[in-house]
Amino acid sequence: MTMPLLEVRNLAKRFVGRAGRDQPLWVIQDLSFSVADGEFLTIIGPSGAGKTTLLNMIAQIDVANGGEVKFQSQVSPLNDPKALSPGLSCRIGYVTQEDNLLPWRTTLQNVLFPLEVQGRLDAVAREHVAKLIRAVGLGGFENHYPHELSGGMRKRASLIRTLAYDPPVILMDEPFGALDAQTRTQLQEDLLRLWNLGKKTIVFVTHDIGEAIALGDRTLVLSRAPAKIVGEHLITIPRPRDIRGIMMHPEFAGLYQRIRAEVQ
Amino acid sequence: MAILGETQDKGSPFLSRLMARLRGHGDQVITFFVLIAIWQVLSLVLGVYWVSSPWGVLTRFASGIWSGDLLVNAAYTFIEALSGFLLGAIPAILLPFLLRRLPMVTAIIDPVMVGGYGAPKLALAPLFVLWFGIGMESKVALVAITVFFIVYFSALAGVRALDTRLVQMAQVAGASERNVARHIVFPGAVPYIFTGLRIAMPYSIGGAVIAELISANRGLGYLVQLGAMNFDTTGIFTALAMTTLIVFLGNWSVDAAERRLLHWRPPADIKMQAGT
Numbered sequence: 001m002t003m004p005l006l007e008v009r010n011l012a013k014r015f016v017g018r019a020g021r022d023q024p025l026w027v028i029q030d031l032s033f034s035v036a037d038g039e040f041l042t043i044i045g046p047s048g049a050g051k052t053t054l055l056n057m058i059a060q061i062d063v064a065n066g067g068e069v070k071f072q073s074q075v076s077p078l079n080d081p082k083a084l085s086p087g088l089s090c091r092i093g094y095v096t097q098e099d100n101l102l103p104w105r106t107t108l109q110n111v112l113f114p115l116e117v118q119g120r121l122d123a124v125a126r127e128h129v130a131k132l133i134r135a136v137g138l139g140g141f142e143n144h145y146p147h148e149l150s151g152g153m154r155k156r157a158s159l160i161r162t163l164a165y166d167p168p169v170i171l172m173d174e175p176f177g178a179l180d181a182q183t184r185t186q187l188q189e190d191l192l193r194l195w196n197l198g199k200k201t202i203v204f205v206t207h208d209i210g211e212a213i214a215l216g217d218r219t220l221v222l223s224r225a226p227a228k229i230v231g232e233h234l235i236t237i238p239r240p241r242d243i244r245g246i247m248m249h250p251e252f253a254g255l256y257q258r259i260r261a262e263v264q
Numbered sequence: 265m266a267i268l269g270e271t272q273d274k275g276s277p278f279l280s281r282l283m284a285r286l287r288g289h290g291d292q293v294i295t296f297f298v299l300i301a302i303w304q305v306l307s308l309v310l311g312v313y314w315v316s317s318p319w320g321v322l323t324r325f326a327s328g329i330w331s332g333d334l335l336v337n338a339a340y341t342f343i344e345a346l347s348g349f350l351l352g353a354i355p356a357i358l359l360p361f362l363l364r365r366l367p368m369v370t371a372i373i374d375p376v377m378v379g380g381y382g383a384p385k386l387a388l389a390p391l392f393v394l395w396f397g398i399g400m401e402s403k404v405a406l407v408a409i410t411v412f413f414i415v416y417f418s419a420l421a422g423v424r425a426l427d428t429r430l431v432q433m434a435q436v437a438g439a440s441e442r443n444v445a446r447h448i449v450f451p452g453a454v455p456y457i458f459t460g461l462r463i464a465m466p467y468s469i470g471g472a473v474i475a476e477l478i479s480a481n482r483g484l485g486y487l488v489q490l491g492a493m494n495f496d497t498t499g500i501f502t503a504l505a506m507t508t509l510i511v512f513l514g515n516w517s518v519d520a521a522e523r524r525l526l527h528w529r530p531p532a533d534i535k536m537q538a539g540t
Contacts, residue, residue: 059436096429102451117434145528
């Protein structure tokens, strides 16, 4: 078996109660899984299961209180927020739940932001970004400010902002959660198309079972806090997948039922 | 309809444009003339000796401009106010950014800043005259210290209102500490800084005029003082009218700079900011 690219082992995280009055709350305890290079892993769990906290720890913007996250044989620090290295030198991209676009930058400037601060902004990069912008249907909106864009457009901009600098691993935290069904399907198709081109490693968190099946190679099911893995499913529906018709696939209903039973 | 509009425009483009602009500010124009009318009535009732008439002020204003006397004194006050404004505002903007990573220092100097903000700066004017003489320096110092404390607290609020999610996004994307300061913290604080500048701007002109009242041989404050000594209310009113004009000019400049720097904001946001 090949070495996993990303490995989470016995990970634990607690939230300290207010001024010692409350008991510390363990949101994640003894959580272990691994992600292979090029895999599209989806993680599903009820709200409040610590999904965002898990991604924050993998991206190293939050610190773990036990266990470890190992990425390319580099182990994350414990208990010391100052020792964190967010994004691990641009190798882990993170598409958060909120789009977090900079309101004072236009669509294009927002998408270029990571390349700019990484000092990689050249003609080739600009051309690549222009292609991405067209690919997700943001052409003509390059010079619009975030407040002039719709929710779906903002989501697209935040998605390609991460794709633009090409990190080998991308974490996604319910990126399509707040969108209408039509826009969501469109974005899921865009995402799969872009993923097929680059074959990145993606860890995609969602609370939508259908989405978890439609996108992933494998799905992990998390329990309520303290989060543990209560189910693991390989999704063998062949690619390229037809998102709109995926519910008709013979495997879909069975998977859906089994995952449904595990998510409470 | 279109043809009619076109011929009207051709008839007198300047006048029609002026009318179009005024139409948008109709209420403001009416208010202005009502105030002038009240002023006129007051001067008639109380006597021109106590309350100068609008017409008297207007002619004095015109002759002051013509002779250059009013302009020279206005320029003097304007330069004091502008230098003091810059001298106070620039360090006030920079300081919260320099201290951002040093919350301890910010906490230590906080009582000093609160004290400085609350202290009546006018009471310092005689002290500054003592230290810096009756020339420009004492006025600039008074304006600078007044502006400094106002802008410092608004810039500090801007730095503190930082959205940590944006910072985390930037760090994950590879932004250094300097990048974060330049691309996240500063642009986010600009609206707050402008709130401070907008409040401080009239204080800078008022501060300069009041410092001149105490002791000066030039400036609009000096003209007010001179008018008072000669029982010349028209002279006082003329100097005050000029002061008001400079305040309008300053306000307009801050507005223009804000529109330029904050064009990324939704329009409603700018209006709200202007209202506060």
